[in-house]
Amino acid sequence: MRNRLVYMLILMVAALPMTGCWNSREPKQLAIVMALGIDKAPGNKYKVSFQIANSGQVAPGIVAGGSTYGAPVMVYSGTGSSIYEAIRKTSRSVPRQLFFAHIRLVVIGESLAKSGMQEIFDFFDRSRETRLTAMVLIARGGDAEQAVRTLTPLEKLPANAVMGKMMHSSRLWSENFTVYIDDVINMMVSEENVLLISGVKLAGDKGMSAKKENVEQTNPAAILNISGMAVMQEGKLKKWLDGRLARGVIWARNKMESSVMTIDAMGKPKSVSIEVSRGKTKVKTQFANGQLRFHFHIDAEGFITELQVPFDMTKPGGIDSMEKEWAETIRDEAEAAIKQAQSEKCDMLGLGQMLRREHPKQWNKRKDDWNNVFADSEITVTVHTEIRHQGLRNKSYLSNISK
Amino acid sequence: MDKRLKLNIDRLQQATGQSPDYVIRHYVRDKEPCLTAAVAYNANLSNRQAIDDAIAHMFDENRLFAPEQKEHHNRLHWLMLQASLVGSAAKSSNWKAVIRAVVSGDMIIFLEGSSEAIIVFAQGMEWRTITEPTTQVTIRGPKDSFTESLSTNVSLVRRRVKNESLWLEMFSIGQITETDVAMMYVHGIADESIVEELRRRLHEIREDGILESGTIEKHLQDKKLTPFPTLYNTERPDSVVGHLMDGRIAIIVDGTPFVLMAPVTFFQFFQSVEDFYQLSDIGVLIRLLRYVGYLISLLLPALYIAAMTFHQEMIPTPLLISLVAQREGVPFPVIIEALLMELSFELMREAGVRMPRAVGQAVSIVGALILGQAAVQAGIVSAAMVIIVAATGIASFTAPAFNIAISVRILRFVLMILSSVFGLFGILIGLFILTAHLSSLKSIGLPYFTFQFKRGQGKG
Numbered sequence: 016m017r018n019r020l021v022y023m024l025i026l027m028v029a030a031l032p033m034t035g036c037w038n039s040r041e042p043k044q045l046a047i048v049m050a051l052g053i054d055k056a057p058g059n060k061y062k063v064s065f066q067i068a069n070s071g072q073v074a075p076g077i078v079a080g081g082s083t084y085g086a087p088v089m090v091y092s093g094t095g096s097s098i099y100e101a102i103r104k105t106s107r108s109v110p111r112q113l114f115f116a117h118i119r120l121v122v123i124g125e126s127l128a129k130s131g132m133q134e135i136f137d138f139f140d141r142s143r144e145t146r147l148t149a150m151v152l153i154a155r156g157g158d159a160e161q162a163v164r165t166l167t168p169l170e171k172l173p174a175n176a177v178m179g180k181m182m183h184s185s186r187l188w189s190e191n192f193t194v195y196i197d198d199v200i201n202m203m204v205s206e207e208n209v210l211l212i213s214g215v216k217l218a219g220d221k222g223m224s225a226k227k228e229n230v231e232q233t234n235p236a237a238i239l240n241i242s243g244m245a246v247m248q249e250g251k252l253k254k255w256l257d258g259r260l261a262r263g264v265i266w267a268r269n270k271m272e273s274s275v276m277t278i279d280a281m282g283k284p285k286s287v288s289i290e291v292s293r294g295k296t297k298v299k300t301q302f303a304n305g306q307l308r309f310h311f312h313i314d315a316e317g318f319i320t321e322l323q324v325p326f327d328m329t330k331p332g333g334i335d336s337m338e339k340e341w342a343e344t345i346r347d348e349a350e351a352a353i354k355q356a357q358s359e360k361c362d363m364l365g366l367g368q369m370l371r372r373e374h375p376k377q378w379n380k381r382k383d384d385w386n387n388v389f390a391d392s393e394i395t396v397t398v399h400t401e402i403r404h405q406g407l408r409n410k411s412y413l414s415n416i417s418k
Numbered sequence: 419m420d421k422r423l424k425l426n427i428d429r430l431q432q433a434t435g436q437s438p439d440y441v442i443r444h445y446v447r448d449k450e451p452c453l454t455a456a457v458a459y460n461a462n463l464s465n466r467q468a469i470d471d472a473i474a475h476m477f478d479e480n481r482l483f484a485p486e487q488k489e490h491h492n493r494l495h496w497l498m499l500q501a502s503l504v505g506s507a508a509k510s511s512n513w514k515a516v517i518r519a520v521v522s523g524d525m526i527i528f529l530e531g532s533s534e535a536i537i538v539f540a541q542g543m544e545w546r547t548i549t550e551p552t553t554q555v556t557i558r559g560p561k562d563s564f565t566e567s568l569s570t571n572v573s574l575v576r577r578r579v580k581n582e583s584l585w586l587e588m589f590s591i592g593q594i595t596e597t598d599v600a601m602m603y604v605h606g607i608a609d610e611s612i613v614e615e616l617r618r619r620l621h622e623i624r625e626d627g628i629l630e631s632g633t634i635e636k637h638l639q640d641k642k643l644t645p646f647p648t649l650y651n652t653e654r655p656d657s658v659v660g661h662l663m664d665g666r667i668a669i670i671v672d673g674t675p676f677v678l679m680a681p682v683t684f685f686q687f688f689q690s691v692e693d694f695y696q697l698s699d700i701g702v703l704i705r706l707l708r709y710v711g712y713l714i715s716l717l718l719p720a721l722y723i724a725a726m727t728f729h730q731e732m733i734p735t736p737l738l739i740s741l742v743a744q745r746e747g748v749p750f751p752v753i754i755e756a757l758l759m760e761l762s763f764e765l766m767r768e769a770g771v772r773m774p775r776a777v778g779q780a781v782s783i784v785g786a787l788i789l790g791q792a793a794v795q796a797g798i799v800s801a802a803m804v805i806i807v808a809a810t811g812i813a814s815f816t817a818p819a820f821n822i823a824i825s826v827r828i829l830r831f832v833l834m835i836l837s838s839v840f841g842l843f844g845i846l847i848g849l850f851i852l853t854a855h856l857s858s859l860k861s862i863g864l865p866y867f868t869f870q871f872k873r874g875q876g877k878g
Binding site for chain 2 (some may be wrong): 022026047049117175
C-alpha cells in the first residue's frame with residue numbers, strides 16, 4: 016500500500032513539467048493582444064502599442080448579455096525604456112490583463128527600423144507567453160502605432176487582415192515572403208546579418224484610419240497595403256526593395272511560389288501574361304583561384320493566362336519562342352536584383368548562409384570580409400522555363416477579328 | 419409433522435397467521451374417519467384449475483375405495499401415484515419443506531394418521547409476458563427480453579442452447595424472501611474455479627430480502643467502493659447466451675428481468691450484442707466510437723475548464739475570441755458556470771427518468787427553453803457551455819450499458835474540480851488515479867481492466 020502511494024506520487028511529480036501555465040486566469044480578465052506596434056520614442060525609449068481584440072465586437076453569434084459597442088479592436092500605447100516596461104506601464108490604462116499568447120503580428124516603425132532594432136526581440140524570445148510564430152512587418156513611411164490602429168474592412172481584426180494580405184501576396188504575387196520572429200532572430204545571429212522584412216504601408220487619408228467610418232464605406236479612406244521588402248543590414252533599415260527587384264530577390268532566394276509575369280510577343284510589349292506555377296532555384300558554388308563563383312539555375316513552370324495579341328501557339332516553335340522570351344525576362348529580373356545586391360555590398364540573396372552550410376571551411380576563410388567577398392564574387396544565372404498549357408484556348412479569338 | 423391431521427392444520431393456520439388466502443379444504447368421510455384428508459394451498463399463488471383437476475382425480479370415490487386400498491400407508495402411496503399422474507408431486511415429512519411449498523404456491527395434502535404430506539406442484543402466478551427489451555435496444559437482433567419469472571427466463575436461455583452442457587444450479591437466497599436464484603453456465607467452457615467461487619459467494623449472502631439482481635450484485639463484487647460496475651447485467655437473452663459461450667456465468671434472480679453476468683472486463687461494457695450481428699468492421703468502428711464517447715463524457719467539461727482558465731494559448735485565436743465574447747456578460751467563473759450547467763443537466767435527466775410519462779414532456783420543454791436558451795440570453799451561462807454540456811450528455815448516452823455511464827457522471831465532476839484547481843495537470847492526476855483504481859479492480863477474482871478475457875480463460 017505504501018509502495019503504491021510512492022509510485023503514485025512519483026507519477027504525479029513526473030507529470031509536472033508536462034503542464035502549461037500554473038496560474039489560473041479567468042478568460043474575462045484577459046485582453047487578448049492581437050498585434051504589437053513598436054516605435055521609437057524620444058529619449059531612447061520605446062513606444063509600444065497594443066491592438067486588443069474587442070471580442071464582443073469581433074465574434075458573431077450570441078453574446079451573453081455582453082457589450083457590443085465600440086470598434087472591433089482597441090489600441091493602447093505606452094512608453095518605456097524597455098518593451099516590458101512599456102507593457103506594464105500600459106496596464107494603468109487597460110482594464111484587463113494583457114495576454115500575449117495570441118500575438119499574430121509585430122509591426123516596427125520605420126524610424127526605429129532605421130536606427131536599429133536588434134535589441135527588441137529579446138523580449139519575445141524570453142517571454143513564456145509570446146510565441147515566436149508572430150509575423151514581423153515594418154511600417155513603411157510611418158509609425159507602427161498608426162499601422163496598428165488602422166481598421167480594416169472585410170476582416171474585423173486588423174491583425175488578421177494584415178496577416179491575410181501578407182500570406183496571399185507572398186503566395187500569389189511573390190514580391191514578399193513572410194518572416195516570423197524566430198526567422199528574424201536566426202538571421203540576426205548569422206554573420207552576414209542581412210534581413211528582409213516586408214513592409215506595410217498606410218495609404219490614403221491617414222487621419223481616417225483609426226475611425227470606424229473608415230470601414231463603413233466601399234472605398235475605405237485609409238487602407239493598409241503590403242508594400243515592398245525592407246533590407247535590414249546589421250539590424251538597420253538600409254533600403255526598400257520593390258517590384259522587379261523584389262521579385263528578382265525572391266527568384267534568387269528560391270522563395271517563388273506563384274506570380275504573374277508579362278512578356279513581349281509579336282512586337283507588342285507585355286502582351287502575354289504567364290502564371291508562374293512552380294519556381295525552383297538551385298545555386299552552385301565554385302572556387303577558381305581564390306575567386307568565388309556562384310551559379311544560379313532557375314527552373315520555372317507556368318501557363319498562359321492571358322493573351323492580348325493573336326499569337327498562334329499551334330504553330331511549331333510557337334511555345335518554344337515564348338518560353339525563351341519568358342526565360343529571358345526571369346533572368347533579367349534575377350540579374351538586376353543580384354547586381355543591385357552586389358553594388359550595395361549587401362548579401363540579400365542569402366548566399367553567405369548557403370556557403371556556411373555547404374562549405375564551412377571556405378566560409379570561415381571569408382566570413383570576416385563577407386560583404387566585400389560577396390560583392391566581388393562572380394554570379395551567373397541560367398533559366399529554364401516550361402509552359403505547361405495555355406488555358407482552354409489554343410488560338411485567341413483575336414486572330415479571327417478581321418481588321 | 420404430526421400424525422393427527424387436526425394438529426397439522428392448526429399448526430399451518432397458526433404459522434400463516436390465519437391469513438384468509440391460505441385455503442384449507444377438508445375431505446371428511448364419517449364412516450371411515452381414517453380416510454379424512456385436508457388440502458391446503460394459497461389462493462393467490464396457485465393455479466386453481468390445476469388444483470381442482472388434481473383433487474377430482476385423486477379423490478375419485480370409485481378408485482379411492484377400491485378394495486385393495488385399506489392400509490394408510492398404501493393409501494398415501496396410492497394418492498401419491500395419482501398425484502404424479504396430474505403433475506409433479508413429492509412426499510415430505512419435513513414441516514419446513516411443507517411450509518415452503520405452500521408459500522410458493524404448491525398444494526399440500528395432509529392425511530389423517532400419516533406423518534407425511536404430499537406436495538403437488540400447483541404454482542400458477544400471473545407474470546408479465548415476454549416483451550421487447552426496453553433498456554438495451556438494438557436495431558437488428560432478437561426482440562424478446564427477460565421477464566420477472568425465473569422459469570421463463572431460464573427457458574429463454576435454454577431454448578437458445580440445446581445442449582446438455584448448459585448446467586443450472588438453484589439457490590434460495592434471502593432469509594425472509596427466500597428468493598430463487600439460478601446460476602447457469604456451460605460446463606466445459608466456464609472455468610470451474612470461478613463457478614466454485616461464485617457458488618461460495620452466493621451461499622455467503624446474508625440478506626433479509628432480495629428485491630432485484632442488484633442486491634446480489636452488491637454481495638458478489640470484489641471491491642465494494644468503486645463507481646465502476648464489475649458485474650454485467652442484461653435483459654437480453656441473446657446477450658446472455660453470447661456471454662455463456664465465452665465462458666461467463668449467468669445469475670438469474672426470480673422477480674427481475676435483469677440477469678447478471680460474471681466475470682467481466684471493463685471493455686465488455688462497451689459491447690452491444692448488435693456489434694456481433696453487424697459486419698465486423700462496422701461493429702469495431704462503432705465500438706471505437708463508444709470509447710470516444712465515453713472519453714468525451716468523462717473529459718470534455720474538464721478540458722474546457724482547463725483550456726479556458728489555464729491554457730488560453732492552446733485555443734486557436736478566433737475560437738478564443740469567440741469564447742471570450744460569449745462569456746463577456748457571464749457573472750460566474752468558468753468552473754461555477756460549468757458546475758451549474760452540469761448539475762442542472764443531471765437534475766433534468768433524473769427528473770426525466772422518475773417523472774410519470776405524461777409529465778415528461780414538461781421536463782423537456784422546461785429543460786430546453788429555460789436551461790438552454792433563456793439562461794444564455796439572460797447572460798447567466800455562455801452558449802459554449804451549453805454546447806459542452808449537451809455534447810457531454812449526448813456522448814454519455816452512447817454507452818450501451820447504463821451502469822458504466824453512471825460511473826462517468828460522478829467522475830466527471832471530480833475531474834472538473836481538479837481541472838479548475840490545477841488545469842491540465844489536475845486532469846492528468848485524475849486520470850492517473852483513475853487508471854490505478856481501474857487496474858486494481860477485479861471481477862470475481864479476475865482482472866477487470868484488461869482486454870485479455872478469452873474463452874475459457876484460466877482453465878489451463
